[in-house]
Amino acid sequence: MTDRTPAGPSLAQLRALIAVADCGGFGEAAAEYGVSQSTLSEAVAKLEALAGRPLLRRTPAGTVPTEAGHRALVHARAAVQAAADALLAAQEEGTLSGTLRVASFRSTATHLLPPVLAAFRARHPGVTVTLLDAEACGGGDQAVRAGRVDLxxxxxxxxxxxxxxxxxxxEYLFVAPASRGTRPVTFDELSTGPLILPPYRDTCHQRVLRYLRERGVPLTGLTEVGQDSVTLSMVGHGLGVTVMPRLALLPLPPGLVALPLPEPLTRPLALAVLPQRAALPLIRAFTAAVVESVGRFRWPDDLGVGPERRPEPRPGVGPN
Known part of the structure; x- marks a missing residue:
């Protein structure tokens, strides 16, 4: 019997589409991946011929996916990832190798992940862990979904x-000049400002604003600053106060005091992975190292704002 199934796209064609879409142009993708621009152009042209419609379009801002291209990219990323995962799935726990891409906030990369990375390297020297800035990746959860990072x-x-x-x-803490003293923080104090927060799109900005609005706290002044170190320097010079996660404050600069908010506010941190990839030996081993390290975690006492606490798992959320 003759197989009349139409020929499907090759992985090379799918990779070319992803590369150009991610880099914003054929020339940029060629330079990034060390291939010729003509090779990428030919691969994308063949893919568009198979699809029967354009998948990319050139604009003054660069080359971007069409609507059809956006839909195709979802499956192209999944197909390329699945092909690579076929080999990862065949690895044995004791002989892991390859590269693991992990995105993180700067604060968690500084205080939570180093013990994990040290333990993981000792057990699996054949694996290279690349640590990436979650915000630079377009958001950690989006980067996981798009396949730009593994976890x-x-x-x-x-x-x-x-x-x-x-x-x-x-836990989020109120930060002010040390001259303020350590008396309890009040909502009235939070409303008098000026309050310095990260830019509006930052999740910390939105979480703090939602916390204040839900409690009817009016804001008389709000300043947006992109760098935590700049914010803390401004607070130290009496230009305002701020609310920051505890991990982002460590170590607290001299001349500042960090105190609990009138009512607790926390950010529930978690390590995220695509469900279909969670059982891969490489990812399972890294997750196990995270679970083990979290079990020993103790809050540094640099801030002196409360007793050490164990991690608080959220109901219904557990390790792989």
Missing amino acids: SVIVADEVHDLRLTPLPHD
Whole structure:
């Protein structure tokens, strides 16, 4: 019997589409991946011929996917990832190799992940772990979904399509000049401002604003600053106060005081991975190292704002 199944796209064609879409142009993708521009153009042209419609279009801002291209990219990324995962799935736990891409907030990369990375390297010297900035990746959860990273530290609430391993809940603290003293913080004090927060799109900005609005706290002044170190320097010079996660404050600069909010506010951190990839030996081994390290985690006492706490898993969210 003759097989009349139409020929499908090759992995090379799918990779070319992904590369050009991610880099924003054929020339940029060629330079990034060390191939000729004509090779990428030919691969994308053949893919568009198979699809029967354009998948990319050139604009003054660069080459971007068409609507059909956006739909195709979802499956192209999944297909390329699945092909690579076929080999990863065949690995044995004791002889793991390859590269693992992990995205993280700067604060969790500084204080939570180093013990994990050290333990994992000792057990699996053949694996290279690349640590990436979650914000630079377009958001950790989005980077996981798009296949740009293998795992990411994320804020776990409102994320339901990824497999999550809980990390410690990170408490938000009120930060002011040390001359303020250590008396309890009040909502009236939070309303008088000026309050310095990250830019509006930052999840911390939105979480703090929602916390204040739900409690009817009016804001008389709000300043947006992109760098935590700049924010803390401004607070130290009396230009305002801020609210930050505890991990982002360590170590607290001299001249500042960090105190609990009138009512607790936390960010529930978790390690996220695509559900279909959670059982891969490489990812399972890294997740196990995270679980083991979290079990020993103790809050550093640099801030002196409360007793050490164990991680608080969220109901219904557990390790792989």
